[in-house]
Amino acid sequence: xxxxxxAKVITVGDSCCGKSAITQVFHSDGAHFPKSxxxxxxxxxxxxxxxxxxxxxxxxxxxxDSAGKEVYSDYVQKFWEHPSVxxxxxxxxxxxxxxxxxxxxxxxxxxxNQDLPGVLVGNKTDLGPRRVVSPAAARDFxxxxxxxxxxxxxxxxxxxxxxxxxxANAFYKMYEEKVEVMKTLA
Ligand code: GDP
Ligand code: MG
Numbered sequence: 813x814x815x816x817x818x819a820k821v822i823t824v825g826d827s828c829c830g831k832s833a834i835t836q837v838f839h840s841d842g843a844h845f846p847k848s849x850x851x852x853x854x855x856x857x858x859x860x861x862x863x864x865x866x867x868x869x870x871x872x873x874x875x876x877d878s879a880g881k882e883v884y885s886d887y888v889q890k891f892w893e894h895p896s897v898x899x900x901x902x903x904x905x906x907x908x909x910x911x912x913x914x915x916x917x918x919x920x921x922x923x924x925n926q927d928l929p930g931v932l933v934g935n936k937t938d939l940g941p942r943r944v945v946s947p948a949a950a951r952d953f954x955x956x957x958x959x960x961x962x963x964x965x966x967x968x969x970x971x972x973x974x975x976x977x978x979x980a981n982a983f984y985k986m987y988e989e990k991v992e993v994m995k996t997l998a
Contacts, residue, residue, distance in 0.1 A: 814868035816861070819983040821875040821976075822892055822923075824916040825901035826909040830935040832856070833966035834901065835877045838976050855891045862980035871980040892923050897979040898930040900959065902950075905942040910934075910950065917957055929982030930959045931975040938965040 823831040839858040858875040876891050898920050902909040913932065920928075932954040934945060947963065954961035960978050964971040 814870070817869070817871045817984060817987055819871050819873055819896040819980065820894065821873050821897050821899060821979060822895040822920065823875065823877050823899045823901060824920060826903070826906070826912045826916075829901045829903040829906065829909045830966050831899075831901050832877055834899075834933065834935060834964065834972055835875050837966050837969055837972045839875070860976075862977055864981060864984050869984065871984050873976060873980060892920075895920065895924060895928060897983050898928055899933060899975060899979065900930065901933045901935055902945065903936050904934040904945045904950075904963065905936055905939050907944050910945045910953075913953065914957075927958065929979060929986060930957075931978055932957070932959040932961045933975050934961070934963045935966060937963050937970065938968045 823835060825831055835856075835858050839860055856877045858877065859872060860875070861870045861872045863870045876895075878891065898917075900913050900916050900920075902913055904910075917930075920930075932950060934947070934950050937943070947961075950963075951961045953959075960975075960982075962971060962975040962978070964975070966972060
């Protein structure tokens, strides 16, 4: 029997680092980079299934994209409860957005009582010369915080799927391990 699991993904990071662009490019199969779209007010939900390699199983990702400005409102905070996995995004041309990742991670930790699979995503690699955050610094921070590091460009639709696939697979693996533990206890 093929399994269909559901995972709740929350995307966090400073305003304008590209969370909505990444989510929308992934959701639309890279068919378009939204050239202009209204800033999300509150929260948007995108759902997309990812097949797990070498199985008939899939993980349906429920991606909650919250607008930076609204993120502290009670309304948005409600959608952050009990995430399954987390995506922390920063802009490689914006040092402040990188520094903020620590703060975002701490906020996420208040919403869960376990260590979640997570990715750190450096976006806007297309702006080559304007880059200020080095891959090494980002990788260090990711390693220290148990995150897998990815770089992408939502604008060029480059490497957008990789972080989501990683999250789906990590969630699946965690689920399978839990099932194994339950079996040994049964
Ligand atoms: P959010 O506030 O984190 O959701 O950020 P948005 O997705 O709204 O993006 C903020 C701005 O950055 C918009 O003007 C986007 O067009 C732009 N943007 C997003 N991703 C990229 C990217 O990969 N490269 C470049 N050059 N611009 C991007
Ligand atoms: Mg947004």
